Amino acid sequence: RHRLAESEHDAWAFAEEVGYPLVAKPPTGSGSHNTFRIDGPNRMREWLAVSPPQPGQPPLLEEFITGDEYSFDSAMVHGRLVWHSISRYFPTPLDVLQNPWIQWCVMLPRDIEVPAFDDIRVAAERSLRALGLETGLTHMEWFRRRDGSLAISEVAVRPPGAQFTTLISYAHDVDLYSAWARLAVFEEFHPPVRRYAVGAAYLRGQGNGRVRAIHGLDTAQREIGPLVVESRLPKPGQAPAAGYEGDGYVIVRHPETAVVEQALARLVSVIRVELG
Numbered sequence: 001r002h003r004l005a006e007s008e009h010d011a012w013a014f015a016e017e018v019g020y021p022l023v024a025k026p027p028t029g030s031g032s033h034n035t036f037r038i039d040g041p042n043r044m045r046e047w048l049a050v051s052p053p054q055p056g057q058p059p060l061l062e063e064f065i066t067g068d069e070y071s072f073d074s075a076m077v078h079g080r081l082v083w084h085s086i087s088r089y090f091p092t093p094l095d096v097l098q099n100p101w102i103q104w105c106v107m108l109p110r111d112i113e114v115p116a117f118d119d120i121r122v123a124a125e126r127s128l129r130a131l132g133l134e135t136g137l138t139h140m141e142w143f144r145r146r147d148g149s150l151a152i153s154e155v156a157v158r159p160p161g162a163q164f165t166t167l168i169s170y171a172h173d174v175d176l177y178s179a180w181a182r183l184a185v186f187e188e189f190h191p192p193v194r195r196y197a198v199g200a201a202y203l204r205g206q207g208n209g210r211v212r213a214i215h216g217l218d219t220a221q222r223e224i225g226p227l228v229v230e231s232r233l234p235k236p237g238q239a240p241a242a243g244y245e246g247d248g249y250v251i252v253r254h255p256e257t258a259v260v261e262q263a264l265a266r267l268v269s270v271i272r273v274e275l276g
Helices: 008-018 040-051 095-097 113-129 164-172 176-186 217-227 258-271
Strands: 001-004 022-025 034-036 060-064 066-075 080-090 103-109 138-145 148-158 195-201 213-214 228-233 248-255 272-275
Touching: 001 138, 001 272, 008 022, 008 040, 008 272, 034 040, 066 113, 066 164, 066 176, 080 113, 080 164, 103 164, 103 258, 113 138, 138 176, 138 248, 164 176, 164 195, 164 228, 164 248, 164 272, 195 258, 217 248, 217 258
Parallel strands: none
Antiparallel strands: 001 060, 022 034, 022 060, 066 080, 066 138, 080 103, 103 195, 138 148, 195 248, 213 272, 228 248
16 A cells, blocks of 8 residues: 655555555655655654655655565566566565665576466566556566565566666576667567576675775685676775665576575675775
8 A cells, every 4th residue: 555645644644544664765766765664653753854745746655565575577568478587585675774784685586487476477467557568678576475465566667777687687598688679679579588596695885984895705706606607896995885786796697596595695694895
């Protein structure tokens, strides 16, 4: 459930109707920037003092959903869903922003044609058609609630950010950037075959100040090096990023999903970016 808060009265009315916690999002923005969790009346007052609704720029209030978060990236051609990719977030981006010590991970399992994803395939296509999309590349974010039900939180008619387009390219051995251009210009898309599981560990600086050092690279290289297909490591002196994507990333790939999942867990436990 959601509402655009045209006034403070709208915000309080929505809170009374839905209950807490809520999520407040700015009129424009991405990457969870300026997104807040409102746990009760005191937090609501704090948020309204900092980000009051402005004429013509109402913030969005949403029911707070708990569960596992995923993305559903897809290609539509003439109103028909012709291809899709599913990614899993570890943990949710909002959790990452609220806990500076967490290094975010995204995993693309190799096998997504499983019954567990049947419902999101149906719901995603119905949603895209309801929104009127005929042809385009889309990025949708959705939750699997604790009771097993799903909720779609947002969708954009664009490729995904946060290196996802690169991850999808590695998973399918295809250049998704070129495929997007062909889809936009010629309205054609040739669905690629998913050949690998792929994941990214996003490295976040710990502490305050600029990047001072990166610890654990030797261990990571020795244990996980053969799985790495791309990386961008933080450089000493670099200013830290504010978002959940962090200051760098490491992308790994393997035919087995379990191997990629274990590699991501090891990367975020071994590599530490020191600020100071």
